[in-house]
Amino acid sequence: MSLTIIKNATCTFCGCVCDDIEVHAEGNKIVETKAACSLGKSWFMNHNAEKIYPEALIDGKEASIEDAIEAAADYLYKAHMPLVYGLSNVTCEAQREAVSLAEKIGAVIDSHTSL
Amino acid sequence: MGGKVSCTLGEVKNRADLIIYWGGNPAECHPRHFTKYTIMQKGKFIPEGRKGRTMVLVDIRETMSVKAADIFLQVRPSKDFEMLSAIRAMVKGQPVDPVLVEETGLKMEQLQDLVDRMKRCKFGVIFFGMGLSMTRGKHMNSAQILTLAAEMNAFTKFVAMPMRGHGNVAGADMVLRWTTGYPFGVNLCRGFPRFNPGEFSTVDLLVRGDIDACLVLGADPGATMPQPGIDTLRRVPTIVLDPKVTYTSQISRVHITTSPTGISSPGTAYRMDEVPLPLRPALKSPYPSDEEVVKRIIQAVLRKPAWLPGSKVAASDVA
């Protein structure tokens, strides 16, 4: 299996957001990191690209992503005061979409900052 | 009073000769902070590196970070605000009651020594962690330490910065500010942004049970919230987007698996000093990114009759 080397990768485990990590990936796994600290290393190594989890769950049962998206949209649309919470471990691009969604469903939107 | 006087981390690397960590344990929580940004670095104006810098640690207990510090000041739990108040007064040369100082667990001489060092340094910085900002006093403590740093500029160059924990919590602040005008806890229910921490912050909303649905992404509140908050998440329809099936997923109605940020999803993340950095994913995930899923939820919502402020359809009518 071929080895992919990513230089200047960015670790988003903690607020340091170090962007000088070298990540070695083989197939679906990260096999090595250089320059990362112990927390960063285990964060990189703990994720892989294997299909371990079902793509979606509805009421604890496996479901298709299409159905899950429809169900999510239904619940959020019907709610009078939904909450969109978290945001701290997703990209800014996802955060930006989350604001757009919060606006369209009339939600409160909040991150870990308020804790 | 108030405000925030700060800098990007490179300024600390290049110039800081006095580095104070307050209520944080970087050795274990931000392991590369010392080596990449602060005490261990050789900077443009600190060519001698570690020898050219003094590190002070203020905390309630001896952590792994003490080993790195030149001076450790052990403050009594919940006495940070009092200690900061005493320092602010001493900086301005105002009299301070020794009995009050004693209550902080520190001696007058220790505080005077710190104040002298702060005034003597060429470039001072205070990094403050959750040990300050999330203990008794909370945002009052943060305001106090930020004000201290601001006031120090009457004597020398001084800045302060919070040690942000989660990877892209700084990014969330940034995005919310430019889109809604406020950094967190923004209520859009009336069709325009409203901000009132304590009323619209997550813990309060969940504990009071004010909400009737919840979308969780990039967080696992089911593992960390107070029990009444978790009960609310269980009671209302909760939807989770996460690379793993989390505690919150287990009490939710809908879970959607997404690709992990930075490992499989590209995009941007902000460092604690609000410098944006690109993500360079190494793996191709079988799951969609959070961004993609949220976009698809938006599309599904837009297929329903438009909701406009003042004309929201009652939940029962929609079904």
Place this chain on the structure above:
Amino acid sequence: MLRITGGKVYDPAHGVNGVVKDICILDGKIVADVPAGARIINASSMFIFPGGVDIHTHVAGAALNFARALTPENQRAAAKFLHTADTRLGIGGATPTTFATGYLYAGMGYTTVVEAAVPVLSAKHTHEELRDTPIVDKACCLLMANNELVMDLLEKGEYERAKDVTAWMISAAKVYGVKAVNPGGVAAWKWGKNANHMHEAVSGYNKVTPGTIVSNLARICDELKLPHPMHLHCNNLGIPGNVSTTLETMKMLEGNRAHMAHLQFHSYGGDDWHNMRSESVHIADYFNAHPNLTCDAGAVLFGNAVTITADGPWQHLLYQLTGRKWGNLDVENETGCGIVPYTYKGSNLVNAVQWAVGLELLLLIDDPWRIFLTTDHPNGACFWRYPEIIHMLMNADFRMEQVRKLPEAALSRIFLDEIDREYSLYEVAILTSAGPARALGMKQKGHLGIGADADIAIYNEKADGELLFRYPRYVIKGGELAVEEGDIKSTRDGHEFVVQPHYNPDIEGYLREKFEEQYTMSFDNYPVDAERVHGMQMADCSYQKTP
């Protein structure tokens, strides 16, 4: 396809002064004619202007976003923008959200805005905000006058390399022009100091002075053939007696082009806050005689503002003067920024002088092609208050009524009561559109000739300049009807203009080494990818010095 008929056209770039003629639009451009069947807008008893161009404003970026967080009390009091099927929600006020910014500018007939202060380190962020600023076209100026990599090279006398570094930075940040803020002063602020004298070495340097930085950077911009000259915020902003610094700076710029930003803040006499007075006459005299210069007013209006500038040391002084909140963010090796909320009061002598100086410059500088309407938003006032200023420029009686409201003691310190000039509609069109577009080197903006971008503001005829310019009847952006009677009709995103000046590719190796020593991020992550700049349009670097 669109035909606008019956309106009085003000197109100063072509000498058209209130002539009734048709304007035709096809594919976003102005064309000679459109076939029958094109949509017709009947503009009889309306005025037709080229869309407004704001040459100097602060609407996006790390500093403005910092200010939003710092002033929730302002947001609470500000105008609200409701979520609708077509528009995004937001907040107006002194530091509007990005979506609101686009709606507010377009709603006032402005279709192009220049964000005047961007560091390379956070340029990515600025572009993200501009992406979310709808309707208007955008461009950025890059903060270079306190860049230590450049200053270190000037210290060693390596001009050519400094030029290459500047060109590389412009390309890396994806910007349109170069901004100089308090040259040397912001670098000195990194040690808590300032740079107050043009010929004194900057703290930490032996040779480099504010003067060296100003003259070299102006030359660099000209030699790189940038469409817009060096955009300069002089040393000693806001300080009584700074007229001497400003005049000295302008003298150093002879032989090069320069744009003097928010000149109002740099035209004061006296030597302390108690005897501060207007020196607009001196400044205007010099300025009128030196066609290498353009400027914008940076006018002040009474009321709440938020001061936001890269000028860190000035903001510390303002914090000490006012005792209000203070935000500061020093950016490694490049620049700084400071934020202090501020209220301009008519009863305050200093504020009264500032208010007068802005208007005086607008009236005493006789060539409207060289002075442009700005408030250095949100420093002097919010951009959405421009119509109030236009009204005062067009109506001397109304202006005098305002002057009479000032404290008696202010009158001996200003000249405004002696000036009776009134702007014509034609001159307003130059001041708000044709002039700034020309100074920016944007050939497709600021006019209504064939081939121009179809950015057009159409106003109902009214005598009151404020009412006239506050509420356009129609605003057309890129050929699309964007605003009709105050309603946002289309929110198509605008373009962002960037330039890519030529540099010696070897400079990258030099920069990489310096970068690893002095910065904290990876060099390869530093430049902004072109695909992150939404609607990017490359402009030519083809400025030719006129002999």
